[in-house]
Amino acid sequence: MLKTIFRNGCRLRPTFNICLSTSLSNRLHTLSPSNTYQNGQVWPHVFVLRRTSILDRHIKDAGQMRTPPPLTPRDIESRVLRICNEYDKIQEAQKNKIALETHFMNDLGLDSLDHVEIIVALENEFGFEIPDADYDKLYTVKAVVDYLKNRMHVVERPKPVVSSASDPRYDEHHH
């Protein structure tokens, strides 16, 4: 954080490198507009504007823990059904009738190569590799959903995630 301030601050006044570094390191714990004014720089207001914007961004980034929202079983079902519907070999009439109990080969008339393609699309969607040995367990939509639930450890009612994210309601004074 200090490095970006050095870089951006030094770009403004290249000849005053030395006094910039000493003043900032002395006043590290109390960086505020009033302090920088006392350093006696020629363009204090420009330096202050850049400092507040950089510091604010870094404080906000450090506070927010960007975790994805927790998965529910209904999420997984809807994603699996969406991918099955997007597969181009299935006829239009059968597309909206795909339910949990549809069997890929018997009901939708696909063969083993299509099955491989569907599972590759699921791997891309959920982001992890499904080993070859598990392919012959995944012949119905229900089996796929159960397998994914086990792999991704999805619980019925997920507990709320406790993170150290700064509350946006109380963030107003930074702006």
Next chain:
Amino acid sequence: MSKNLTYFRVLQLYKRIIKLSHSWQAIDHPSKTYEEQKYIRNEARELFRKNKHVTDPTEIEEHIREGEARIELACHYRNPYPRLVNLPTYSLPPSHNRIRFKSEYEIEHISRPIYLKSYEIKEELSDSEEQSKTNQS
């Protein structure tokens, strides 16, 4: 279909080709990336289905080799289309006033590269025969 080792090898090969088609980037013609991806996927579907009925284990092995050769060539030259071949050396083209013996056909089949195994050899008609056919139709 019995779930023996070759069955799984074939499915693994198909999976490799499908994954290649997802991550393919065309270097020579960047605007044709989507076309080439579609080409790879459709070629795989067609050729795998065409050879579905093959039961002889040596033939299946050769087809697996063909698939792997196509993958390696496509990755190396960044070009998914196969390089077509013409007649082998020291052979004459078929013409209507010359008998082509069986050995000539065999030599032509043997000298075909492995990556073109699933493609048929097209019999070229000579110009006069083609003209007469187009005149009749």
